[in-house]
Amino acid sequence: MGDPPPDPEPRPQQPSSRRSSQVSQRRSRELSQPPPTISEEVPPIAFDGRVLQGGQGILASQTNLQDWSSGPPLTQQEMFQAEEAQLGGVEYPSLNMGFQPQPYLEEGGIQAARNASLMLQQLQQGQGSLFQQLDSAYLETQPNFLGQFNMYQGEDLQFNQGAPHGPYMRDDPALQYSPSELGFMPFNMEVPEPEPRELAVQNAKAYLLQTSVSCSLSLYEHLVNLLTKILNQRPEDPLSILESLNRTTQWEWFHPRLDTMRDDPEMEPTYETADRQKALFLRSGAAGEGEQEMEEEVAETAVPNIMESAFYFEQAGVGLSSDESFRIFMALKQLVEQQPIHTCRFWGKILGLSRSYLVAEVEFREGEEEGEEEEVEEMMEGGEGLDTHAEEEGEEDEEKVTDVIPKPTWKPPPVIPKEESRSGTNKYLYFVCNEPGWPWTRLPHVTPIQIVQARKIKKFFTGYLDAPVISFPPFPGNEANYLRAQIARISAATHISPLGFYQFGEEEGDEEEEGGAGRDSYEENPDFEGIPVLELVDSMANWVHHTQHILLQGRCTWVNPLQKMEEEEELGEEEEKADEGIEEVEQEVGPPLLTPLSEDAEIMHMSPWTARLSCSLCPQYSVAVVRSNLWPGAYAYASGKKFENIYIGWGHKYSPENFNPPLPAPIQHEYPSSPDVMEMTDPTVEEEQALKAAQEQALTASEEEEEDEEEDEDEDLED
Amino acid sequence: MDAESLLLSLELASGSGQGLSPDRRASLLTSLTLVKRDYRYDRVLFWGRILGLVADYYIAQGLSEDQLAPRKTLYSLNCMEWSLLPPATEDMVLQTSVVKGRFMGDPSHEYEHTELQKMSEGEKVFEEEVVVQIKEETRLVSVIDQIDKAVAVIPRGALFKTPFGPIHVNRTFEGLSLSEAKKLSSYFHFREPVELKNKTLLEKADLDPSLDFMDSLEHDIPKGSWSIQMERGNALVVLRSLLWPGLTFFHAPRTKSCGSIYVGTGEKNIDLPFML
Numbered sequence: 001m002g003d004p005p006p007d008p009e010p011r012p013q014q015p016s017s018r019r020s021s022q023v024s025q026r027r028s029r030e031l032s033q034p035p036p037t038i039s040e041e042v043p044p045i046a047f048d049g050r051v052l053q054g055g056q057g058i059l060a061s062q063t064n065l066q067d068w069s070s071g072p073p074l075t076q077q078e079m080f081q082a083e084e085a086q087l088g089g090v091e092y093p094s095l096n097m098g099f100q101p102q103p104y105l106e107e108g109g110i111q112a113a114r115n116a117s118l119m120l121q122q123l124q125q126g127q128g129s130l131f132q133q134l135d136s137a138y139l140e141t142q143p144n145f146l147g148q149f150n151m152y153q154g155e156d157l158q159f160n161q162g163a164p165h166g167p168y169m170r171d172d173p174a175l176q177y178s179p180s181e182l183g184f185m186p187f188n189m190e191v192p193e194p195e196p197r198e199l200a201v202q203n204a205k206a207y208l209l210q211t212s213v214s215c216s217l218s219l220y221e222h223l224v225n226l227l228t229k230i231l232n233q234r235p236e237d238p239l240s241i242l243e244s245l246n247r248t249t250q251w252e253w254f255h256p257r258l259d260t261m262r263d264d265p266e267m268e269p270t271y272e273t274a275d276r277q278k279a280l281f282l283r284s285g286a287a288g289e290g291e292q293e294m295e296e297e298v299a300e301t302a303v304p305n306i307m308e309s310a311f312y313f314e315q316a317g318v319g320l321s322s323d324e325s326f327r328i329f330m331a332l333k334q335l336v337e338q339q340p341i342h343t344c345r346f347w348g349k350i351l352g353l354s355r356s357y358l359v360a361e362v363e364f365r366e367g368e369e370e371g372e373e374e375e376v377e378e379m380m381e382g383g384e385g386l387d388t389h390a391e392e393e394g395e396e397d398e399e400k401v402t403d404v405i406p407k408p409t410w411k412p413p414p415v416i417p418k419e420e421s422r423s424g425t426n427k428y429l430y431f432v433c434n435e436p437g438w439p440w441t442r443l444p445h446v447t448p449i450q451i452v453q454a455r456k457i458k459k460f461f462t463g464y465l466d467a468p469v470i471s472f473p474p475f476p477g478n479e480a481n482y483l484r485a486q487i488a489r490i491s492a493a494t495h496i497s498p499l500g501f502y503q504f505g506e507e508e509g510d511e512e513e514e515g516g517a518g519r520d521s522y523e524e525n526p527d528f529e530g531i532p533v534l535e536l537v538d539s540m541a542n543w544v545h546h547t548q549h550i551l552l553q554g555r556c557t558w559v560n561p562l563q564k565m566e567e568e569e570e571l572g573e574e575e576e577k578a579d580e581g582i583e584e585v586e587q588e589v590g591p592p593l594l595t596p597l598s599e600d601a602e603i604m605h606m607s608p609w610t611a612r613l614s615c616s617l618c619p620q621y622s623v624a625v626v627r628s629n630l631w632p633g634a635y636a637y638a639s640g641k642k643f644e645n646i647y648i649g650w651g652h653k654y655s656p657e658n659f660n661p662p663l664p665a666p667i668q669h670e671y672p673s674s675p676d677v678m679e680m681t682d683p684t685v686e687e688e689q690a691l692k693a694a695q696e697q698a699l700t701a702s703e704e705e706e707e708d709e710e711e712d713e714d715e716d717l718e719d
Numbered sequence: 720m721d722a723e724s725l726l727l728s729l730e731l732a733s734g735s736g737q738g739l740s741p742d743r744r745a746s747l748l749t750s751l752t753l754v755k756r757d758y759r760y761d762r763v764l765f766w767g768r769i770l771g772l773v774a775d776y777y778i779a780q781g782l783s784e785d786q787l788a789p790r791k792t793l794y795s796l797n798c799m800e801w802s803l804l805p806p807a808t809e810d811m812v813l814q815t816s817v818v819k820g821r822f823m824g825d826p827s828h829e830y831e832h833t834e835l836q837k838m839s840e841g842e843k844v845f846e847e848e849v850v851v852q853i854k855e856e857t858r859l860v861s862v863i864d865q866i867d868k869a870v871a872v873i874p875r876g877a878l879f880k881t882p883f884g885p886i887h888v889n890r891t892f893e894g895l896s897l898s899e900a901k902k903l904s905s906y907f908h909f910r911e912p913v914e915l916k917n918k919t920l921l922e923k924a925d926l927d928p929s930l931d932f933m934d935s936l937e938h939d940i941p942k943g944s945w946s947i948q949m950e951r952g953n954a955l956v957v958l959r960s961l962l963w964p965g966l967t968f969f970h971a972p973r974t975k976s977c978g979s980i981y982v983g984t985g986e987k988n989i990d991l992p993f994m995l
Contacts, residue, residue: 235890243929244879244891267897273952317740317768321733349736351959353946356734435950460946460961460994604820610772615742616797629772629821632984633736648736650964652994656820659990 217253225249276437280330302336302344303329309346309644315614316625318635318648320349324436331436332360338440339431340365347430347491348633348647350483355463357432359487360440363422364429410668414561416553418447424548424556425451425488432483434463441465443484448554450477454485458652458659472661486651488550494634495547495645496597496626498536501528502546504594522546522593530641536624537611540597543626543636549590558588603630604656630654720978722751722763722779728969728978734950734957735967737982739768743777746798751779754793754801762888766792767965767981769859771824778863778981785885786878787911792863794826804856807864814851815858822985828855862985870960871909872936872968874977875899880932892975900956900972903945907933914938943995961995964988 208220226249230238238245310325319325328346336344339362347359419426425448431440457471461479469475469482502522536542548556591599600608608630613622614637628634633649683691720728725748729738739747747765755763760781769776777798781791793801818830829852836849879889899905914934918926936945936958946959953972960966965983970976988994 240881240887241890244889248891248893267953269949270952270954314738315740317738317743318736319733319738320736321730321738324733351735351946353943353961354948356948458990458994463948606772606821614740617742627770654984659993661993 217250222250222253225253273435273437277327277330280327280334280437301333302341303333304345306332306346308642309646312623312637312639312642312644313635313646315623316612316635316637317614318625318646320648327436328358331358331433331440335360335362335431335440342366346646347487348649350461350486350647350651351649352461352463355434357434357461357463357483358436360431361428361491362431363427416448416555416559416561418445419555419557421445425492425550425554427547428491430484430487432465441480443480443487446481446484446488447476450475450481450485451488451550451554452552454482454489456662461651472664483651489653490631490634490647490651492545492547492550492556494628494631494636494647495545496543496636497546497643497645498528498531498638499542499544499596500525500531501641501643502544502594528641531638533613533622533624533639534619536626536638537613540600540607540609540611543597543609543638544594545591545597546594548593549595551588551590553588556590560587597626603654720765720980722747722755722765724976724978725751725765727976728980731955731969731971731976732957732967732978732980734955734969735959735965735982737768737965743798747777750795750799750801754779754781758791758803760791764790764978765980766863767983769822769862769981769985770983771822774824776822776824776826776859784887786888787886787909790867792860794859796824796826804860804863807860811857812861812864815853815861818853818858819986822859823855826854826856826859829853830855830858859985865987866963866966866981866985868908868910870963870966872906872958872979873909873933874970875905875907875935876930877977878933879929881929886932894973894975894977895956895970897953897972900970901947901949902937903947904935904937906936906958906968908936909933941992941995944991961991962988 205220208223209218211218226246229249230245235241235245306325306329307322310319310322313319314322320328332344332346335341341362342365343363345361347361350357350359421429426445430443432443433440453473453475456473457469457475459469459471459475459482461483465478465480465483467479469477469479475482501524503525505521505523531542550556551558553559553561597609602608606629608628610627610629612625612627613619614625615622623637623639626636626638630653631647631649632654634645634647636645637643720732726744729744732738751763751765754760758781761784762782764780764782766778766780769778774796777795779793779795779801781793782788789806791806792804794804795801817832817834832851832853833848834851835846837844838847838849874892874895876895877889877892878886880886895905910933912932912934915932939945944960944962946961948957948959949955950957956970956972958968958970960968963981963983966979966981968977968979
């Protein structure tokens, strides 16, 4: 405590060598109170001691710490008063007025409290007029417009020693009056001349205190705040972060913390999502039914054990974080409660530009028909009816026109019917949502044309289901359809299981069914023993596809488009049944169900699958992980009797070649050449001129002949 | 991502679906501290993972005091033993630009590339097919360099430039505010600025030279090559690059945590303009 602490304020213009001046600088002053608050004041415990002569080293250090106590800085007048007081040789503590508790004060306050006892002792030893002077000290305050914002006390610029001036305190007539008589002190009391050095210091401080029109913060206050902050927080190596601290202090001044009663508008979406997710976690139903629910829930539910799958996938380094997985689990549970679901599985996550999709693969219970699908179909059929009607009208009009406009020979390719629900590509229903807690949306069934087009384009998903897919060739549908088509393709290509997990049911039909299409259903093998993990990793023959391959047509089971077309032709009237009707369309055959992965086609000398052990350090407890190279993001794991597939990625196929959009179709011929309409090239200029010349020659030749004949005739006549 | 906050960073970056298995995480925590000690780096970053056909490469980078100085890159196949990679040069990048396809996973694997080279024998000049061998290590180096130059991201304010030149981590960085976090202009490329000098004087007047000394993501070509999303309500902002799919940058607004990780095949998405 004996060592004077370092000077907190940078005061380059002060003479720093004199200890007395240092001491005087460290005196805390204070005192003035803005007049309105004087009456409310209860003098707080903190006292500021005024150091008289240089000997009061202890006080000096204490007062230095009290520098942080609040109080507005002194105006010139106050400083003068204080100077008077001190030079008068009277030591009097001045109270800190109007010290509202401020954040930086605590340190100063505590220290000040310790000093208070010291001060009190001195007080008692002081002169009798002390209290009177104390009182007058209150009144000597000048109104300070900076008021409560200033956390720092003004500094007293007095020299306490060797001052040749007399005891100003005593001379000041104001001091002799009691507070009640005085009221406000007028500014222009008799003031003796201050020393030039003091004047310079006061000028400097006044300069630092000035504020500008654009900014209400003066440099003085800012430096006070900055140094207070540094001293309170005590960061390491403050010089290196000085600029940042400077910037943040300024920022904090102009952006005070919001009142706790007001809502932070930025955090609204966070809270909203949190509310929704909270709803996931709350059990539905009153507390009274708690027991019953427990029993029901312990029985089989359609919700899969997501946490277990997440754990295994985590071993492989794939998957979302565990709390996210749990939220997905709760969201799936919510879905199961809302819809009549027989089996449910977490299919995966598809990343999008603005939002991502969480996809759940679901199978409805038997007999639950999807009402949405029927509505859509009805609309389509209605549309078709209108088209045919319009065609007929158009044809009638044409007949009336004598000049028959040749009909275009182009016919749209036949629409391949989509597959039934619960079969082929539409075997499962898919629900999507953006984040767990948000409502699940059902995706429509996929049509073959959508799959065919989806193969030709490559577009990122935006995250909004109703966004249009702008591409060439134009995709028939919006993002929901495109998403569904990609899901279908990914499922067909990457859903695999260990060999033997699924087997074909005991069917009476052989493999020689129509066109060798093979079976399209499977069932779980109850005798599945599990394949050792090492074997699963070694050979791809131990894994099989359990989803049907999608043919080029866009379906899993082939449908001859021509048969349908012939039906349509019967309805149509004057359609040309020329060459097209009898085209031979080859039946498309794909690999049958449950084909091992070793049969998959290679991509550029690269196997389409990569298999690994999840942990090479402990093969006994590892899990076999298979990663698809064709669809990056598709993973499957198998361990013992358990296996699972998942897809987390952007939803696009990997192709080593660049994506080349298809070129536009070639220009169609206008008319076929027939005797009526034959296209000939126009004669060129030379040909025309040659023809003209030849004609003129012929003309002149015939004229000459006529003249000759006439001459002959004339001659004959003359004879 | 910083090796010191590895676990939290992995947790936050897990939205992209690829992460690390527990055994790898444990090995990384140990081995990266050892790397820091052995090579005397100021900071060690776990850069990410490049998926190969046979094995995966785990990449780490070591930084010195000056954050923008060229970084040392290390790779490992098992997250335990790290080998230093040579720094990337222009020649390397040029040479490996012809190699396409996936990484094998074997650093000594050599890609064969046939090209026509002019050989001169005596007075005749003819072209001959020459088979050039390119090592996978070279390809790895150049791919990492390209990814860093193209898509390494840092939020504005996380680094600051001192008047003496070196770039330091800003210890008073408190995170971006929510409104700033949704804008691409608050994120910078973590590399030497290329476009900064092309800005007009008017634009430069608004910049703060100690904070805005790198290119922002806003003017990347093609426009829209970054996907910026808020996850977990507004508690996490995730930037994913569409040009190099697999690069994820995450930042929790109003907190200090930020980092990026690349988990992918190491191939550029050349089809990006078609896909947007």
